Amino acid sequence: MNTRDLAYFAQLVELRNFTQVAAHFGVTQPTITLALKRLEDEFDARLIHRDTSHTRLTVTTAGRQLYQHAQAITRELALAHTEIDHLREEKIRFGLPPIIGNYYFPKIAAKLVTVGLTEQLMTQGGGSGTLLTMVQNGSLDIALLGHSGPLSAPGLTVTQLAQAPFRIVVPAGHPLAQQKSLAFTALADQPFVVLDEGYVHARAFRWFTQTAGVRPNIVYRSNDVGVVKQMIKQGVGIGFLTQIAITAADGLVAIPIAQTDQPRFTISVVHRTEQVMTPLLTTFADLLTHSQK
Amino acid sequence: MNTRDLAYFAQLVELRNFTQVAAHFGVTQPTITLALKRLEDEFDARLIHRDTSHTRLTVTTAGRQLYQHAQAITRELALAHTEIDHLREEKIRFGLPPIIGNYYFPKIAAKLVTVGLTEQLMTQGGGSGTLLTMVQNGSLDIALLGHSGPLSAPGLTVTQLAQAPFRIVVPAGHPLAQQKSLAFTALADQPFVVLDEGYVHARAFRWFTQTAGVRPNIVYRSNDVGVVKQMIKQGVGIGFLTQIAITAADGLVAIPIAQTDQPRFTISVVHRTEQVMTPLLTTFADLLTHSQK
DNA sequence: TCCTCATATAAATAAATTTTATCACAGCCC
DNA sequence: GGGCTGTGATAAAATTTATTTATATGAGGA
Numbered sequence A, B: 001m002n003t004r005d006l007a008y009f010a011q012l013v014e015l016r017n018f019t020q021v022a023a024h025f026g027v028t029q030p031t032i033t034l035a036l037k038r039l040e041d042e043f044d045a046r047l048i049h050r051d052t053s054h055t056r057l058t059v060t061t062a063g064r065q066l067y068q069h070a071q072a073i074t075r076e077l078a079l080a081h082t083e084i085d086h087l088r089e090e091k092i093r094f095g096l097p098p099i100i101g102n103y104y105f106p107k108i109a110a111k112l113v114t115v116g117l118t119e120q121l122m123t124q125g126g127g128s129g130t131l132l133t134m135v136q137n138g139s140l141d142i143a144l145l146g147h148s149g150p151l152s153a154p155g156l157t158v159t160q161l162a163q164a165p166f167r168i169v170v171p172a173g174h175p176l177a178q179q180k181s182l183a184f185t186a187l188a189d190q191p192f193v194v195l196d197e198g199y200v201h202a203r204a205f206r207w208f209t210q211t212a213g214v215r216p217n218i219v220y221r222s223n224d225v226g227v228v229k230q231m232i233k234q235g236v237g238i239g240f241l242t243q244i245a246i247t248a249a250d251g252l253v254a255i256p257i258a259q260t261d262q263p264r265f266t267i268s269v270v271h272r273t274e275q276v277m278t279p280l281l282t283t284f285a286d287l288l289t290h291s292q293k
Numbered sequence C: 001t002c003c004t005c006a007t008a009t010a011a012a013t014a015a016a017t018t019t020t021a022t023c024a025c026a027g028c029c030c
Numbered sequence D: 001g002g003g004c005t006g007t008g009a010t011a012a013a014a015t016t017t018a019t020t021t022a023t024a025t026g027a028g029g030a
Helices: A003-015 A018-025 A029-043 A061-089 A098-103 A106-115 A128-136 A200-212 A225-233 A279-290 B003-015 B018-025 B029-043 B061-089 B098-103 B106-115 B128-136 B200-212 B225-233 B279-290
Strands: A092-095 A121-124 A142-147 A156-164 A166-171 A191-195 A217-222 A238-242 A252-256 A265-272 B092-095 B121-124 B142-147 B156-164 B166-171 B191-195 B217-222 B238-242 B252-256 B265-272
Touching: A003 A018, A003 A029, A003 A061, A018 A029, A029 A061, A029 B061, A061 B029, A061 B061, A092 A128, A092 A279, A098 A142, A098 A225, A106 A279, A128 A142, A128 A265, A142 A279, A156 A279, A166 A200, A166 A225, A191 A200, A191 A225, A200 A238, A200 A265, A217 A225, A225 A238, A225 A252, A265 A279, B003 B018, B003 B029, B003 B061, B018 B029, B029 B061, B092 B128, B092 B279, B098 B142, B098 B225, B106 B279, B128 B142, B128 B265, B142 B279, B156 B279, B166 B200, B166 B225, B191 B200, B191 B225, B200 B238, B200 B265, B217 B225, B225 B238, B225 B252, B265 B279
Parallel strands: A092 A121, A092 A142, A191 A217, A191 A238, B092 B121, B092 B142, B191 B217, B191 B238
Antiparallel strands: A142 A265, A156 A265, A166 A238, A166 A252, B142 B265, B156 B265, B166 B238, B166 B252
16 A cells, blocks of 8 residues: 555545645646545545535545544654664764753763763753654654653653652742741742743642642743742742752752642653664663663 | 555565565565665665675664564554444444453443443453453454553553452451451461452452562462352452452452552553544443443 | 536556566585 | 575566546536
8 A cells, every 4th residue: 555645645634625635745636536546445445425515525434543544654654764864874862951951961971971972962952842742753862851740652761760859949048948848828929930831840830839729929930940040049039940950059948848749850761662772872871871870 | 655565674674585575475576675675765774784695684773763663554554454344333342351341340231221332332351451452453442441550551541430449358257357457468378269360460469469578379260250259258268359349249258458559450441542433432432431420 | 507616537648566587696515 | 616506686578556638527606
C-alpha cells in the first residue's frame, strides 16, 4: 500500500472535498477518487459516504478509524526522517530548560568537558512543555526536564534524577523570614512575584493555591528566574520557587510550605523509547543519569 | 512510499540475506535490492552495510532507526485492518477475566439486558495480562481488567472503576478466623492455596511475601477461583484473594492483611485511546463506567 | 431550463515495480 | 589454481500500478 494514498485520504477527511484535495497535492481530481477506491478495496469497507446530494460528504466509522491510523503512520514516517537526518550530523540535540540549566546542570557540565562531549552537544532552551513536544516529534534526542506530577507520555522513557521541594521565598530581612514553615492560607493577602505560565512552577503554584482554597495576589510575572529573584529581594513581593533555584549568594530565605502530600519539583532525563542509541548518545545519557548525586 | 518496501526492509533486517527475503515474499532477488535502494534514496542514508566479504551484512544506525518505525507502521496498518474488519460485525468485543466476570460483572449484567445490548456482546475470557495485549492489538474493543499497581500503557485509556483490598482467606472454623488482622510474617509456615501465575493475584501475592521477607509454602495452585475456595474450605491451606471474590455463601472468612501501603485489587475499563467510538461502544462504555455505584 | 459545482468513469499515458538475464565477487573444495 | 556455489548488483524488458485527459452524470441554484 502506498502512503501517498493515506496522505490523500487524511486530507480528504479534513477538507471533505475531492477537488480541493487534488489541488492541495497538485494532482487531478480522478487521482483522489481512485486513491480512495484503492483504500476502500484494500480495507474492504466504505470509508467516505458520498451523499446523493453532493453538498457535503461524510466520513464513515471505518473512515474515521483509518484516519487515526493514517495520521499515526504519517507521524511515524516524519519521525523516521527527522531522526535519520539528525543521525548524519553526529550531534546530540539536547533540551535544557533555563532553571535546570542555571542551577542544576553546572554539576554535570564539568564532567561533560572531561569526557570531551561539549563539541557534539547542541543545546536547546525553552520551557519544559515545549521541550517535551520536541523530544516526542524527534526535534530533540534527549532532554532534562522539570515536572511536578509524575511525567508519563506514550513512547517516552523517563529517568528521574532529582527532586526538590517548592518553597516560599522572601528577602533576608522580611517579617516572615524567621518562620519555620508557612501555610498558603496564611499568605492570602501577600503580593506574589512568580514565574510565567509554561513553567512547571506555574502549575505547581496553582496546585498549592487551589488546595489551600486561596486566590493569590500576583503582582508580577516573569519568564526569567533572575528577574523574579531580584524583585523578591527588592520587596516587590514574596516568591514561589523550587529550592534548587535558590543559592546562598541570593540573599533570600526559602521557607518550607506546610501542606500535606505536596508536589515536588522533579528533574528527569527524557528520551524516546524507540530511539536507537548511538554510542555517543549512550555515553551522554549515562553521564546525565549517573554523574549526579 | 510503498509500505511493501518497509516490509521487505524489516524482513531484511531480520534475515540479513537478500535471497531469503525474496523467497519469503515470493519475489525475485533484484526486487529486494531495488526496494532497499528506493528506501536509501528516500531517507538519503545507507541502511544496510554490504560488507565486501559477502559473509554477513550489517544494519547501520539509520537502518536500525528505520526498522523501529517500519515495525510501528506495520503494526499500525495491521491494527487498522482488524479494527475495520470488526466494525463490519457491529459487535463489541469485550474482555472479561473470570474473577471479575463471576463476582463483579453481574451487577452490570442486569442493566445490559434492559438496554438490550447482550446480543451485540462477544465476551472473551482469559487472564488480565492476555486481555490487555488483545486490547492493544485490536482483538478486543474494550475490557474490564484487574490490576494491582497503576495500569498505564501507551495508547490506552484506563478508567478506574473500583478497588478492593486483598485478604487472607480461611475457613469459618479455622484457628486464625478470629483474628482482626494478620501479618505475612506470622504466616510463614502456613500452607497456601493460591491462584495461578498470570492472575493479578499472583503478582500481588509476590509483593506481599517479598515485602514481608517471607517464602510462603504454596501447596496448591489453580486457575479456577471456585477450586481455590473449595480447597480453602476443606482445610488444604489458607488463601489469598481479593475481597470481592468472597461472598457470604462461601463459608469463608476474609481477614485484613497488616502491611502499610499495600496494593489493592483494582478494576478498570480499558480501551485504545485512538479507538473510534461507535454509538454502540459509547453506550456500553458509559454503562460500564457509570452503572456502578 | 441552463449553468455551476462536485464526483465518477474509461481510455490513454506515464511512472513505478518486478522479472529475466547476466555479471561480479568472495569463499571453498578438490 | 580452477571450477563450483552462494550472494548481491545491474541493465533491459515486461508488467503492474498510478495519473491524466476527456467526458459523463447528477444535484442545486439562478
